[in-house]
Amino acid sequence: MVGGGIGGLITAVALHRIGWQAIVLERATELGEIGAGMSQAPNAMRALAELGVGEQARAAGVPTYSAGNLRLPDGRYLQRARPGDPTPLLAFHRADLHRVLLEAVPAGWVRTGAEVTGIQHDAGAVTVTWSGGEVGADLLIGADGIRSTVRRLLWPDAPPPRFLGRTAWRGIADTEAGTGTGAFADADGLSGSVTMGSGGYFLIHPISRGRAYWAYVTTAEKAGVRYPKEKSEAARRLASWHEPIPALIEATPEQAVIHIDICDLDPLPTYVHGRVALLGDAAHAMSPDRGQGAGQSLEDAVVLVAALTAEPGEPAGAFTVEAALRRYDAERRPRTQATARGARADGRRTTSAASYRALVTMIRLMPAPLWRKGITADGNATWRWQPPHLPSPADRH
Ligand SMILES: Cc1cc2nc3c(=O)[nH]c(=O)nc-3n(C[C@H](O)[C@H](O)[C@H](O)COP(=O)(O)OP(=O)(O)OC[C@H]3O[C@@H](n4cnc5c(N)ncnc54)[C@H](O)[C@@H]3O)c2cc1C
Structure with a gap:
């Protein structure tokens, strides 16, 4: 495996579950995730459950009502979650979800400070060159992110990642200690919201330990524009938006504000090359507007190991890694590329000043029961996904 992010670690967990051995080569000298948050939808939580880490992940997450509470910059609600509403979304500090996965990877599998620089492959095996030497394997998974070395080599x-004309500031606010205290959850105590302005939106998720994750996504003419004080820039742009938005930014340490440009990948014609497969952002990095990037990598891992598990009734000796990877590709490419296409379009729609009025009117006019139905666990095709069933570890012995 190349890459020890969420995609690489969940794949290691998945391979372990079907009795394979793996090495995870991670370029960074220390394992971890950037200081930001994310949400996971029912499809992703089902993938985690199928891989035996559902409960641990659930315990690290916090319910977020970001899909139920839609607001305008002056604070008015377009749609509003009600007490008693279930919410199918869980929000995480990224490091918390990463830690849950790392704890499920067998000791000694992950090598840090291990940058992969070369791949040789033939019909029988694949050999990977990394900063510490060479290693041979039956299978190589490139889970090395949007700027994947595995993808560049094979x-x-x-084409390189595509800049989508959008940029985002993200941060983790300390809502216990900071000025956001109290103002953060709404009057009903249902935390999490999206505020839609003309040309951009502001997302809030509650995360564990009295913190809140926020992200402001807006249009940008070019990539790479940076500010001497990113926190001040975000605060300046959002100064007139409703509370707790200014308070959350104020309660975020300067060094905890991250500014990134939004990019995705154009669809690849295949995710596999002989005994090598791409997974997660390396295969299908997508705009964050559907909150599905990491979730799709969790799905990838389950489908991959299901494909690697010989079908009951398959004649002994009929299994090949190449055929299993072709099954993985055939199943994952249509779904992940449709999700990426949808996320790209959603991002354009939700940040376009031209279509803002029409979008806001449409959301406002949607009857609340219909809106709430759309955000139940099976409310949309992406969330309805069910994982393939893996043989339980006990069945293998
Ligand atoms: C603003 C924003 C918000 C998002 N919100 C959500 C959300 O709410 N929900 C969600 O599901 N997703 C979300 N995503 C998407 C999510 O962050 C990604 O899809 C996910 O992190 C991808 O995981 P990955 O493991 O495939 O790649 P990465 O996390 O990029 O991991 C790749 C790893 O490979 C390593 N690596 C790279 N090259 C090499 C090499 N040559 N040798 C060895 N190691 C290497 C890197 O160091 C890294 O650790 C969001 C993304 C953005 C930008």
Whole structure:
């Protein structure tokens, strides 16, 4: 495996579950995730459950009503979650979800400070060159992110990531100690919201230990524009928006504000090359507007190991890694590329000043029961996904 992010670690967990051995080569000298948050939808939580880490993940998450509470910059609600409403979304500090996965990876599998620089492969095996030497394997998974080295080496014609004309500030506010205290949860105590302004939106998720994750996504003419004080820039742009938005930014340490440009990948013609497969952002990095990037990598891992598990009734000796990877590709490419296409379109729609009025009117006019139905666990096709069933570890012995 190349890459020890969420995609690489969940794949290690998945391979362990079907009795394979793996090495995770991670370029960073220390394992971890950036200081930001994320949400996971029912499809992703089902993938985690199928891989035996559902309960641990659930315990690290916090319910968020971001899909139920839609607001305008002056604070008015377009749609509002009600006490007693279930919410199918869980919000995480990224490091918390990463830690849950790392704890489920067998000791000694992860090597840090291990940068992969070369791949040789033939019909029988694949050999990976990394900063510490070479290692041979039956299978190589490139889970090395949007700027994947595995993709660059084996998919030389693939275009580089595409800048989508959007940029985002993200931060983790300390809502216990900071000025956001008390103002953060709404009057009903249902935390999490999206505030839609003309040309951008502001997302709030509650996360564990009295903190809140926020993200402001807006349009940008070019990539790479940076400010001497990113927190002040975000605060300046949002000064007139409703509380707790200014308070949350104020309660975020300067060094905890991250500014990134939003990019995705154009669809690849295949995710596999012989005994090598791409997974997660390396295969299908997507705009964050559907909150599905990491969730799709969790799905990838379950489908991959289901494909690697010989079908009951398959004649002995009929299994090949290449055929299993082709099954993985055939199942994952249509779904992940449709999700990426949808996320790209959603991002354009929700940050376009031109269509803002129409979008707000449409949301306001939607009857509340219909809106709430759309955000139940099976409310949309992406969330309805069910994982393939894996043989339980006990069945293998
Ligand atoms: C603003 C924003 C908000 C988001 N919100 C959500 C959300 O709410 N929900 C959600 O599901 N997703 C969300 N995502 C998407 C999510 O962050 C990604 O899809 C996910 O982190 C991808 O995981 P990955 O493991 O595939 O890649 P990465 O997390 O990028 O991990 C790749 C790893 O590979 C390592 N690596 C790279 N090259 C090499 C090499 N040559 N050798 C060895 N190691 C290497 C890197 O160091 C890294 O650790 C969001 C993304 C953004 C930008």
